Amino acid sequence: xxxxxxxxxxxxxxxxxxxxxxxxxxxxxxxxxxxxxxxxxxxxxxxxxxxxxxxxxxxxxxxxxxxxxxxxxxxxxxxxxxxxxxxxxxxxxxxxxxxxxxxxxxxxxxxxxxxxxxxxxxxxxxxxxxxxxxxxxxxxxxxxxxxxxxxxxxxxxxxxxxxxxxxxxxxxxxxxxxxxxxxxxxxxxxxxxxxxxxxxxxxxxxxxxxxxxxxxxxxxxxxxxxxxxxxxxxxxxxxxxxxxxxxxxxxxxxxxxxxxxxxxxxxxxxxxxxxxxxxxxxxxxxxxxxxxxxxxxxxxxxxxxxxxxxxxxxxxxxxxxxxxxxxxxxxxxxxxxxxxxxxxxxxxxxxxxxxxxxxxxxxxxxxxxxxxxxxxxxxxxxxxxxxxxxxxxxxxxxxxxxxxxxxxxxxxxxxxxxxxxxxxxxxxxxxxxxxxxxxxxxxxxxxxxxxxxxxxxxxxxxxxxxxx
Ligand code: FAD
Ligand code: E0Q
Numbered sequence: 001x002x003x004x005x006x007x008x009x010x011x012x013x014x015x016x017x018x019x020x021x022x023x024x025x026x027x028x029x030x031x032x033x034x035x036x037x038x039x040x041x042x043x044x045x046x047x048x049x050x051x052x053x054x055x056x057x058x059x060x061x062x063x064x065x066x067x068x069x070x071x072x073x074x075x076x077x078x079x080x081x082x083x084x085x086x087x088x089x090x091x092x093x094x095x096x097x098x099x100x101x102x103x104x105x106x107x108x109x110x111x112x113x114x115x116x117x118x119x120x121x122x123x124x125x126x127x128x129x130x131x132x133x134x135x136x137x138x139x140x141x142x143x144x145x146x147x148x149x150x151x152x153x154x155x156x157x158x159x160x161x162x163x164x165x166x167x168x169x170x171x172x173x174x175x176x177x178x179x180x181x182x183x184x185x186x187x188x189x190x191x192x193x194x195x196x197x198x199x200x201x202x203x204x205x206x207x208x209x210x211x212x213x214x215x216x217x218x219x220x221x222x223x224x225x226x227x228x229x230x231x232x233x234x235x236x237x238x239x240x241x242x243x244x245x246x247x248x249x250x251x252x253x254x255x256x257x258x259x260x261x262x263x264x265x266x267x268x269x270x271x272x273x274x275x276x277x278x279x280x281x282x283x284x285x286x287x288x289x290x291x292x293x294x295x296x297x298x299x300x301x302x303x304x305x306x307x308x309x310x311x312x313x314x315x316x317x318x319x320x321x322x323x324x325x326x327x328x329x330x331x332x333x334x335x336x337x338x339x340x341x342x343x344x345x346x347x348x349x350x351x352x353x354x355x356x357x358x359x360x361x362x363x364x365x366x367x368x369x370x371x372x373x374x375x376x377x378x379x380x381x382x383x384x385x386x387x388x389x390x391x392x393x394x395x396x397x398x399x400x401x402x403x404x405x406x407x408x409x410x411x412x413x414x415x416x417x418x419x420x421x422x423x424x425x426x427x428x429x430x431x432x433x434x435x436x437x438x439x440x441x442x443x444x445x446x447x448x449x450x451x452x453x454x455x456x457x458x459x460x461x462x463x464x465x466x467x468x
Pocket of ligand 1: 324
């Protein structure tokens with residue numbers, strides 16, 4: 001028997017999951033707290049983007065959505081590192097343009113997924129916030145913005161309502177989920193570099209007049225993820241298809257400089273002029289954005305359990321919110337959705353076993369990407385421009401070329417393959433130990449005896465598991 005399925009939260013993961021389940025013949029009902037983003041009046045907010053990598057594309061491909069998203073995604077070949085003097089250096093992510101990541105607009109992705117979910121037969125109710133659950137009868141209590149309450153008798157409940165999950169809170173009333181949130185101690189602020197055509201002539205830096213006159217829309221290299229590493233903090237910028245960039249400043253909550261010390265419009269200007277001077281002329285709205293946009297919180301959410309017997313399961317950020325420094329939160333959530341849709345379609349009449357199996361398979365992978373995302377913050381903000389790091393990267397690539405099918409850089413496994421995150425983490429640790437040993441006391445690749453290294457590589461690494 002195929003149980004009717006209720007999904008709480010029509011964000012990125014919920015909308016993809018609804019699509020996949022409806023496509024497999026399940027009756028799917030979704031409740032979403034916010035109003036329908038496709039309705040007029042919700043367009044034209046801030047443009048927020050995300051990096052989409054192979055795991056995310058795979059989810060979209062399975063749902064038949066790849067062709068829809070590809071034309072509106074912007075290719076990012078590597079990270080463009082901006083030093084304090086404004087010098088830039090592109091570090092390629094992969095070997096060639098088949099190994100790149102993509103910047104996609106969150107709103108456009110969500111909207112397209114909502115269309116796909118409905119096209120597959122899902123019923124989506126907007127402006128319906130989950131308040132609580134009566135688990136004895138599996139009745140959801142929902143509330144709309146105007147205070148109207150509604151009850152919904154659910155079959156199976158799937159929670160994709162994000163890091164602050166209301167379904168998780170409802171589950172925690174009847175089962176100990178072993179929930180633990182570890183704050184990072186750093187937060188973020190989103191800012192904007194408008195398209196060149198939208199920057200007033202008067203505030204346009206001299207070098208950019210010509211660029212704009214040529215009809216170029218992007219103020220910086222469009223096909224890159226820009227990073228300004230500054231030790232304990234950093235800025236990044238991802239391109240939007242229409243020519244703007246979304247800039248995110250990551251900064252400690254306390255100390256100097258911090259989100260507490262950089263408070264006012266003039267603080268923000270002085271701080272940016274000192275540390276990020278090359279972007280100041282590209283951000284005419286810097287002060288207004290800094291003061292007007294909310295500050296985001298960051299941290300990692302760990303649960304010991306993701307399900308309540310046969311009745312409910314959490315996926316995506318609701319069960320494993322992570323810090324954003326590997327650009328994998330949505331990618332991991334899409335992997336959850338694909339895995340669950342497969343399991344549930346194979347054994348639709350035993351959700352208790354499906355939920356337990358899903359948790360068994362996914363939890364080690366969620367823990368691994370959580371750890372790698374945390375490590376990547378230090379790497380991004382502090383290491384990408386140091387000599388040791390660059391030599392290690394060079395050696396990593398050299399060994400990958402010498403040992404195809406055996407040595408794969410960890411970034412490659414996470415970003416361009418679907419090798420389980422856990423495997424990427426474990427193999428990455430083995431590789432990084434050898435890399436560190438090999439570069440100790442060395443300053444160029446030529447100083448390293450690669451033939452001697454080859455024997456070590458074959459000894460410590462088995463062949464890479466075939467991509468699933
Ligand atoms: P959400 O996207 O949070 O969706 C949850 C949905 O549930 C929302 O629509 C919400 O309105 C709804 N909801 C909430 N409460 C209720 C309720 N009570 N009742 C009904 N509905 C409810 N990931 C990447 O892969 N690449 C990136 O480059 C990347 N960059 C990031 C940058 C930043 C600064 C941050 C903070 C995150 C980033 N992420 C990135 C992570 C990514 O945003 C999340 O992993 C992803 O959005 C998780 O999707 P989700 O559907 O689980 O949750
Ligand atoms: C990626 C792609 C928010 C965010 C998203 C990302 C990445 C980073 C730094 C950040 C990591 C990298 N990265 O360049 O190694 O690869 O998505 Cl801060």
